Amino acid sequence: MPADLETNPVLHKLREFDPEAVQRAEVFRGELTVFIQAGRLRQVCEFLRDEPGLSFKFLSDVTAVDRYPGEPRFEMVYHLLSLETGERLRLKAPVPGDDPRIESMTPVWPGAEAFECEMYDLFGIYFEGHPDLHRILLPDDWEGHPLRKDYPTEGYR
Numbered sequence: 585m586p587a588d589l590e591t592n593p594v595l596h597k598l599r600e601f602d603p604e605a606v607q608r609a610e611v612f613r614g615e616l617t618v619f620i621q622a623g624r625l626r627q628v629c630e631f632l633r634d635e636p637g638l639s640f641k642f643l644s645d646v647t648a649v650d651r652y653p654g655e656p657r658f659e660m661v662y663h664l665l666s667l668e669t670g671e672r673l674r675l676k677a678p679v680p681g682d683d684p685r686i687e688s689m690t691p692v693w694p695g696a697e698a699f700e701c702e703m704y705d706l707f708g709i710y711f712e713g714h715p716d717l718h719r720i721l722l723p724d725d726w727e728g729h730p731l732r733k734d735y736p737t738e739g740y741r
Contacts, residue, residue: 592616594638594673601631617674622660622686625677629692632664632673639668643689646699648679648707652733657681658709662689679709688714706731 588611589595595609598618605624610617620628632640645663656678664673679686688711689696698720700711705719708729719726728735 589616594618594632594671597635597638598628598631601635602628615672615674617676619676619678622677622679625660625675626687626689626692628675629662629689632675633692637669638666640664640666640671640673641693642667643693643695643699646689646696646703648703648709648731650707650731650733652681655681658684658707660686660703660709684708685710685712687712688717690714705729708732 589609592609592611594616595606595618599606602624605621605628607619607621609619632638642665643662644665645661647661649659649661651657651659658679658681660677660679662675662677664675665671666673677686684707686709688700690700690711691713697715700714701716701718701720703709704711704717705721706729711717718724722730
């Protein structure tokens with residue numbers, strides 16, 4: 585493990601909280617990325633939000649990556665900011681391609697609601713427990729999810 589990961593206090597506290605949740609971690613351009621098991625994502629997010637000294641209370645972005653044709657096909661990406669420390673953190677969680685679903689983070693950060701609707705609309709990822717999951721960018725009768733790598737470049741005809 586690189587020296588900057590060995591001494592990272594956020595990663596250290598996360599591993600103390602739930603060593604099984606952290607699959608791996610990396611630092612790129614000074615920003616920590618932690619890969620979390622999807623089933624433990626909500627508990628990890630609540631810990632990161634509530635733990636004194638971490639206080640990642642600001643969810644700045646939620647997006648997804650399509651790893652097609654690889655499996656797990658999708659990767660949910662959460663960008664967090666601690667207003668207390670100024671530190672940034674990126675969380676990534678795998679989502680399978682055959683039934684793309686993951687737990688909603690709206691109970692942790694209410695601002696996740698619109699981001700999750702966008703990911704549902706553009707990638708077709710279903711967020712369990714979301715209060716009002718619906719298309720927000722495309723018409724309700726739109727076929728498919730245009731940010732998927734297997735979506736036809738000229739749309740369905």
